[in-house]
Structure formats: C-alpha cells, structure tokens
Amino acid sequence: MSMNNQGRVTRLSGEPMAELPGGVTFTGNRGLMLEEPLLFERGATTRCGVDLPPVPVVQDRLGGLARSAEIGLPGLSEPETVRHYTRLSRQNYGIDLGIFPLGSCTMKHNPRLNEKMARLPGFADIHPMQPQSTVQGALQLIDTLAHWLKTLTGMPEVAMSPKAGAHGELCGMLAIRAALEARGDARKVVLVPESAHGTNPATAAFCGYAVENIPANARGRVDVDALLARLGPDVAAVMITNPNTCGLFEPDLIQICDAVHAAGGFVYCDGANFNAIVGRVRPGDLGVDAMHINLHKTFSTPHGGGGPGSGPVVFSAALAPFAPLPFVRKAGDALELVEEYQARESQDHGQSFGRMVAFHGQMGMFVRALAYILSHGADGLRQVAEDAVLNANYILASLKDLYTAPFAASGPCMHEALFSDDFLHDTGLTTLDLAKAMIDEGFHPMTMYFPLVVHGAMLVEPTETESKASLDQLIGAMRSVATRMLADPDAFRSSPHLAPRRRLDETAAARKPVLGYKEPLGEAA
Numbered sequence: 449m450s451m452n453n454q455g456r457v458t459r460l461s462g463e464p465m466a467e468l469p470g471g472v473t474f475t476g477n478r479g480l481m482l483e484e485p486l487l488f489e490r491g492a493t494t495r496c497g498v499d500l501p502p503v504p505v506v507q508d509r510l511g512g513l514a515r516s517a518e519i520g521l522p523g524l525s526e527p528e529t530v531r532h533y534t535r536l537s538r539q540n541y542g543i544d545l546g547i548f549p550l551g552s553c554t555m556k557h558n559p560r561l562n563e564k565m566a567r568l569p570g571f572a573d574i575h576p577m578q579p580q581s582t583v584q585g586a587l588q589l590i591d592t593l594a595h596w597l598k599t600l601t602g603m604p605e606v607a608m609s610p611k612a613g614a615h616g617e618l619c620g621m622l623a624i625r626a627a628l629e630a631r632g633d634a635r636k637v638v639l640v641p642e643s644a645h646g647t648n649p650a651t652a653a654f655c656g657y658a659v660e661n662i663p664a665n666a667r668g669r670v671d672v673d674a675l676l677a678r679l680g681p682d683v684a685a686v687m688i689t690n691p692n693t694c695g696l697f698e699p700d701l702i703q704i705c706d707a708v709h710a711a712g713g714f715v716y717c718d719g720a721n722f723n724a725i726v727g728r729v730r731p732g733d734l735g736v737d738a739m740h741i742n743l744h745k746t747f748s749t750p751h752g753g754g755g756p757g758s759g760p761v762v763f764s765a766a767l768a769p770f771a772p773l774p775f776v777r778k779a780g781d782a783l784e785l786v787e788e789y790q791a792r793e794s795q796d797h798g799q800s801f802g803r804m805v806a807f808h809g810q811m812g813m814f815v816r817a818l819a820y821i822l823s824h825g826a827d828g829l830r831q832v833a834e835d836a837v838l839n840a841n842y843i844l845a846s847l848k849d850l851y852t853a854p855f856a857a858s859g860p861c862m863h864e865a866l867f868s869d870d871f872l873h874d875t876g877l878t879t880l881d882l883a884k885a886m887i888d889e890g891f892h893p894m895t896m897y898f899p900l901v902v903h904g905a906m907l908v909e910p911t912e913t914e915s916k917a918s919l920d921q922l923i924g925a926m927r928s929v930a931t932r933m934l935a936d937p938d939a940f941r942s943s944p945h946l947a948p949r950r951r952l953d954e955t956a957a958a959r960k961p962v963l964g965y966k967e968p969l970g971e972a973a
C-alpha cells in the first residue's frame with residue numbers, strides 16, 4: 449500500500465477491507481480511471497524485466513570514481529512498464545481529447561494530413577549532413593514555405609532556423625543590434641509595452657539592452673502618447689505584439705512604426721498572435737522591421753510540454769542584410785543552402801550576425817506547416833483568421849453579462865477573449881478557484897493571471913478549429929460554474945473534487961521539488 453501526496457491510497461495487494469469509507473475504493477481506482485503509483489513503488493530492485501547476462505568484471509578506468517553502491521532503479525516486467533505509462537497517459541489532457549482554451553497558446557487541432565506528410569520517408573529519414581544534391585526536395589520545401597511566410601507577412605526576407613517564438617525574438621533583436629552596430633550607433637534602450645509576453649523583455653535584456661515599460665491605456669492598447677514621448681537617440685527598438693496579449697488589435701501601429709523609424713530605431717513585432725490576422729493584415733504594410741511567426745501556433749504544428757516549436761523570423765529590407773545563416777537560394781537549376789563561409793562573399797546577408805542553430809531548423813515542423821498552408825490555400829488561411837476571431841467573440845458575447853470583461857466596451861476582441869475575476873470579489877473566490885472548478889467539468893482551464901496588466905485575468909482562446917457545439921458546451925460550463933460559485937462559494941474553495949488529484953501545493957512543488965525517490969527500495973508491499 450502506498451500513500452500519495454494528496455492522501456490517495458493505492459493498494460497493490462492485501463486483504464480486502466470489510467468497509468471502505470465513502471467515495472474510496474480498495475484499489476484507489478474510480479471507475480475506469482486507474483490510480484497509478486510511482487515506478488519506485490510498483491517495481492523492486494530485486495526484480496528485472498529481462499534476462500541479462502552477468503556483468504563481466506572490468507577494470508576501473510575512472511580512477512576510483514566508479515559507483516560503489518546500487519542506485520536503486522526499480523525493475524519491472526514489460527507489461528508492468530507498458531501499463532504504468534499507459535495509465536499515466538490516460539490522466540493527461542490533450543488537444544485530441546477536448547478543447548484546450550489556453551489564451552496566448554493557439555492550441556488548435558493538428559490535422560492528421562500534416563502528420564502523414566511529416567512521416568514521408570523522403571522528409572523523415574534525411575540527415576542534415578547529407579550532400580545538398582540528395583536533399584533538393586527538402587530544400588524546395590523550405591524555400592516554398594519561406595515564400596509563403598514572406599507573402600503572408602509582406603516582408604522581403606525570412607530566417608527559417610529559429611526554434612521557437614522566444615528564439616525568434618532573439619534572432620530579430622540580434623539582427624537589430626547588428627544593424628545598429630553597423631552604423632556605429634550604440635543605442636541602449638528597448639521599449640516594451642507592459643502587456644507584453646514575458647519573453648519580450650527577457651529577450652531584450654539577454655541582448656544587453658535596458659528594458660523600459662510603456663503603459664497601456666484604458667482600452668487595453670499601448671499608450672501611444674507615452675511611447676512617442678519616450679522615443680529618442682538612445683532607443684534601439686520597440687517590441688510590440690499585434691494583436692496584443694489582451695487579444696486586441698493595436699490600431700496605431702503604423703503611426704508607432706513611423707515615429708520609431710523617424711527616431712532612428714527599429715520595430716520588433718511579436719507575431720505569436722498572427723493567427724488572428726493571417727490572410728487579412730500584412731505586418732510589412734504596417735512598417736514592422738522584424739517579426740517571428742510561431743509555426744506551432746498559427747500553422748497548427750503540435751506543441752505543448754516544452755516542444756517542439758519553430759519560430760521563423762521575417763525581416764524588412766532594412767534588416768535583411770543582417771539576417772542569420774543559413775539560407776536557401778537558387779544556384780542554376782538547383783537550390784543551395786548557403787553556409788557561413790560562402791555568405792561573406794554573397795550580396796545578400798552580407799552582414800549576417802551569424803547562426804542561431806547548428807543545422808537548418810525544425811524540418812518536421814516545416815513539413816507540417818507547409819501541409820497546413822497548402823491544404824487551406826490563401827482563401828482558407830484568411831478564413832482561419834475570420835473564424836478564430838468569430839469564435840472568440842462568440843465566447844466574449846456569451847459571457848460578458850456574467851464575467852467581468854475589462855475591455856469588452858471598446859469593441860470586439862481578436863482571437864482571444866479576456867475576462868477577470870472581479871465579479872467574484874464578494875465571494876473571496878478567485879480565478880484559480882474557477883480554473884480548478886473547470887477541471888471538474890472536464891475542461892483544461894483557460895490561461896490564468898496573464899496578461900499581468902489585468903488583475904485575476906482569464907484568457908480564453910478557442911481557435912477556429914472548435915465547432916459551435918464545442919463552444920456552447922464550454923460556455924455552458926463556464927456559466928454554470930460561475931453561477932454556482934456566486935450562490936455557494938464554500939463548495940468551490942477546494943476544487944477540483946473529481947480529478948485524479950485534488951488541489952496541489954504548487955508553491956512547494958516549484959520551490960522544493962522532489963527530484964529523487966529517497967526511501968529504500970525493497971519488494972513492493
């Protein structure tokens with residue numbers, strides 16, 4: 449028998465108890481939701497799943513550094529191992545199970561067609577060090593995707609290699625720094641609106657810039673007057689997200705770009721929210737100098753749990769010469785991947801700041817993104833943006849009488865609807881309690897407490913891939929939970945009640961993580 453941190457009991461063997469307290473089962477399982485102990489509790493050091501020959505005696509070549517005691521890895525049979533991971537996987541929530549309304553993340557359906565394309569042996573089995581003549585198809589694919597990204601954004605150059613949004617930001621800011629250095633202009637400050645994603649100020653700081661905040665106005669947009677007032681010869685760049693992290697379009701971006709350029713700076717646009725405007729707005733037309741595109745958001749490549757991502761960066765003509773290597777270009781009838789040593793003599797990228805990654809980027813994501821783009825076509829991509837915005841506004845309109853919607857008065861939102869927990873004020877309940885209650889309803893919660901500019905924020909991004917029926921169910925659950933929380937607050941202070949685990953101590957988990965299993969192992973009891 450073992451006791452989990454939340455007091456749930458998993459009995460692996462033993463006498464059946466005559467009486468079990470209400471809601472508790474002998475196994476800890478509930479229906480077909482199976483409770484699962486740690487591998488260390490299930491396995492034993494004295495057992496092994498396979499017959500291995502005895503280890504031969506070898507001479508110590510580590511100068512006495514060799515291990516002197518057992519490290520206590522549990523042994524399990526193959527079926528035990530398979531069941532352990534399968535049970536855990538059933539406790540996981542994924543986009544293939546239900547709506548994943550995480551604002552800022554664009555968790556859309558990953559079409560199976562993309563997966564099929566990425567598994568074609570001609571793409572899946574190639575090696576980045578193969579001779580270029582043998583991977584012309586892959587180079588063609590990278591070049592075709594690059595062409596689409598440049599066309600959709602109205603920008604003349606793109607760097608394909610950055611491996612995520614934040615990596616793309618670094619790429620863009622390194623190009624901006626290289627452009628400023630090339631003209632001998634050592635500017636020190638990057639301006640970032642206070643609603644920005646945390647990666648923006650982090651990127652600017654990582655590039656050695658001092659970060660200064662620009663406040664938001666009452667309508668959730670950048671305070672343009674404050675921004676214009678701060679511009680000057682020390683400002684290297686402004687990093688601005690459009691649509692912004694409140695899910696709102698920044699209507700003054702053209703004016704902002706003109707003013708920043710007049711003051712000798714550059715505009716970096718965080719393009720993670722491109723899903724809302726793809727096919728409808730070309731950031732190049734607004735005056736943006738560099739922008740990353742999250743292929744793993746807008747173009748449906750799978751993400752979550754830390755990877756994989758892909759964050760190509762598009763550049764204006766002013767920044768194109770500073771873009772990173774490698775890049776693909778035509779060489780007669782063939783395509784070639786231009787590496788560093790050749791680029792020094794080349795016309796384009798002549799002042800490249802260098803490389804972001806060892807090879808050429810996330811090939812599997814490129815295949816998926818291009819499959820998505822080609823299967824939608826130009827008109828289909830425009831419809832993606834329209835449907836994503838329509839879905840988000842349906843949610844906003846369906847909840848704003850019950851939930852506090854801080855910017856609903858300033859018009860429709862873009863791809864995500866923003867709420868706050870102000871309406872729960874008298875109950876003592878907060879956004880966290882509401883998110884936990886949504887778990888009982890079988891939903892992955894919305895993004896909580898982001899953006900930071902809105903106290904108790906809840907950011908809901910349905911994406912275009914949800915049907916009206918699925919949105920209606922989410923809205924129904926959110927309305928029901930909110931109504932019940934207002935009527936009987938005490939029933940919600942310890943939600944979730946029905947999940948595999950109750951409320952976890954998230955602070956202790958972050959501050960005092962248990963990274964090993966400390967107790968001695970024996971045969972499982």
Ligand SMILES: *Cc1c(COP(=O)(O)O)cnc(C)c1O
Nearest residue numbers: 552612613614645647718720757
């Ligand atoms: C997701 C996101 C990022 C970071 O992208 P990653 O691929 O996670 O590094 C940056 N800015 C915004 C607004 C985002 O939504």
